[in-house]
Amino acid sequence: xxxxxxxxxxxxxxxxxxxxxxxxxxxxxxxxxxxxxxxxxxxxxxxxxxxxxxxxxxxxxxxxxxxxxxxxxxxxxxxxxxxxxxxxxxxxxxxxxxxxxxxxxxxxxxxxxxxxxxxxxxxxxxxxxxxxxxxxxxxxxxxxxxxxxxxxxxxxxxxxxxxxxxxxxxxxxxxxxxxxxxxxxxxxxxxxxxxxxxxxxxxxxxxxxxxxxxxxxxxxxxxxxxxxxxxxxxxxxxxxxxxxxxxxxxxxxxxxxxxxxxxxxxxxxxxxxxxxxxxxxxxxxxxxxxxxxxxxxxxxxxxxxxxxxxxxxxxxxxxxxxxxxxxxxxxxxxxxxxxxxxxxxxxxxxxxxxxxxxxxxxxxxxxxxxxxxxxxxxxxxxxxxxxxxxxxxxxxxxxxxxxxxxxxxxxxxxxxxxxxxxxxxxxxxxxxxxxxxxxxxx
Ligand code: 13P
Ligand code: SF4
Numbered sequence: 105x106x107x108x109x110x111x112x113x114x115x116x117x118x119x120x121x122x123x124x125x126x127x128x129x130x131x132x133x134x135x136x137x138x139x140x141x142x143x144x145x146x147x148x149x150x151x152x153x154x155x156x157x158x159x160x161x162x163x164x165x166x167x168x169x170x171x172x173x174x175x176x177x178x179x180x181x182x183x184x185x186x187x188x189x190x191x192x193x194x195x196x197x198x199x200x201x202x203x204x205x206x207x208x209x210x211x212x213x214x215x216x217x218x219x220x221x222x223x224x225x226x227x228x229x230x231x232x233x234x235x236x237x238x239x240x241x242x243x244x245x246x247x248x249x250x251x252x253x254x255x256x257x258x259x260x261x262x263x264x265x266x267x268x269x270x271x272x273x274x275x276x277x278x279x280x281x282x283x284x285x286x287x288x289x290x291x292x293x294x295x296x297x298x299x300x301x302x303x304x305x306x307x308x309x310x311x312x313x314x315x316x317x318x319x320x321x322x323x324x325x326x327x328x329x330x331x332x333x334x335x336x337x338x339x340x341x342x343x344x345x346x347x348x349x350x351x352x353x354x355x356x357x358x359x360x361x362x363x364x365x366x367x368x369x370x371x372x373x374x375x376x377x378x379x380x381x382x383x384x385x386x387x388x389x390x391x392x393x394x395x396x397x398x399x400x401x402x403x404x405x406x407x408x409x410x411x412x413x414x415x416x417x418x419x420x421x422x423x424x425x426x427x428x429x430x431x432x433x434x435x436x437x438x439x440x441x442x443x444x445x446x447x448x449x450x451x452x453x454x455x456x457x458x459x460x461x462x463x464x465x466x467x468x469x470x471x472x473x474x475x476x477x478x479x480x481x482x483x484x485x486x487x488x489x490x491x492x493x494x495x496x497x498x499x500x501x502x503x504x505x506x507x508x509x510x511x512x513x514x515x516x517x518x519x520x521x522x523x524x525x526x527x528x529x530x531x532x533x534x535x536x537x538x539x540x541x542x543x544x545x546x
Pocket of ligand 1: 225
């Protein structure tokens with residue numbers, strides 16, 4: 105592992121994180137990376153347990169998580185230029201039969217082939233908007249592909265180019281753990297399905313989009329709703345209009361940051377840790393709670409610290425600090441603003457004067473924003489190049505592989521949600537898509 109540079113410097117304008125990692129490893133780059141194995145092809149990790157190098161490398165991959173079969177040799181051996189040309193050719197042959205979706209955190213070499221690039225909410229809508237396409241190739245992570253399957257037509261195939269592209273945060277709430285938590289809450293609050301005299305249920309479950317379809321299905325069956333980082337406040341308002349309290353999973357930070365901004369006191373936000381008896385809390389605390397936070401987090405956003413913000417402010421007077429709400433509360437409090445990936449993108453696009461921005465989110469997006477806005481100085485708060493391990497598993501080699509298979513008439517890596525789960529999960533998603541901010545016209 106290379107040493108950590110302590111100076112926060114703007115990144116070079118090349119949007120490719122891959123190029124930067126290769127340069128650091130070759131000794132020609134000035135920065136540092138969290139793991140030099142990132143310079144290898146992701147196929148080196150397909151046969152190994154775990155997520156591979158990157159921000160989630162210390163997280164535990166659940167037993168039974170999908171495994172990626174070995175990528176054929178010709179794709180592992182192909183140069184970047186050859187893969188680029190093969191992806192373009194396959195897309196051209198397929199035309200409107202295929203739509204490629206790319207999350208903001210995907211590497212530049214993949215994003216350039218996407219028909220839609222966006223945050224998880226925008227990509228969920230994009231999946232709905234192309235009912236004509238036979239196949240939706242989702243360059244993102246597993247829960248996003250599941251969501252696309254829920255929202256797309258039954259005849260459309262949703263394809264995840266590398267099955268190892270999970271999300272370690274989503275894995276932190278398994279359906280068994282959530283069911284167990286719910287049973288405990290039933291013991292405390294009794295009948296969970298009958299509203300009290302004020303028309304409120306004891307607990308409304310709210311799941312972040314970053315969760316499995318099984319969890320979304322659970323939420324749909326129990327009167328709950330899905331949220332994303334761009335509508336978490338609207339969704340919590342929806343939930344508080346229907347319940348005394350919220351069980352929020354899997355991201356404690358998004359839950360805490362959103363509820364705090366709505367005025368919920370921290371003392372009324374106990375943590376539910378599924379590895380501890382009774383979640384590590386007690387009955388009196390649960391009774392007094394307004395938001396029960398699940399003990400989950402994102403290993404990418406956990407890397408951002410208040411010290412990094414202090415350093416950015418010291419080294420770049422006037423810097424504007426924007427972070428993602430998956431960052432810990434002290435980081436969100438110390439930043440100038442916090443919002444979803446699309447919020448960050450729009451905040452930069454709206455700046456009319458040359459500005460210095462320090463951004464607390466995944467490096468691939470930060471580097472692309474820096475390249476798109478050369479009039480501004482834009483850099484990542486974390487001085488170490490450390491992408492999301494799982495987003496980074498989608499290498500152009502896998503994209504070429506699934507697209508060329510489609511040309512040959514074969515659907516590889518299809519993600520399908522069984523209907524017993526899909527029906528209630530769709531209910532929870534549709535509630536989210538219909539939820540309106542307080543004061544908005546109905
Ligand atoms: P967005 O909802 O902002 O796209 O974030 C998804 C994600 O995985 C953030 O870590
Ligand atoms: Fe999951 Fe974090 Fe990666 Fe987003 S950035 S996909 S929350 S691990």
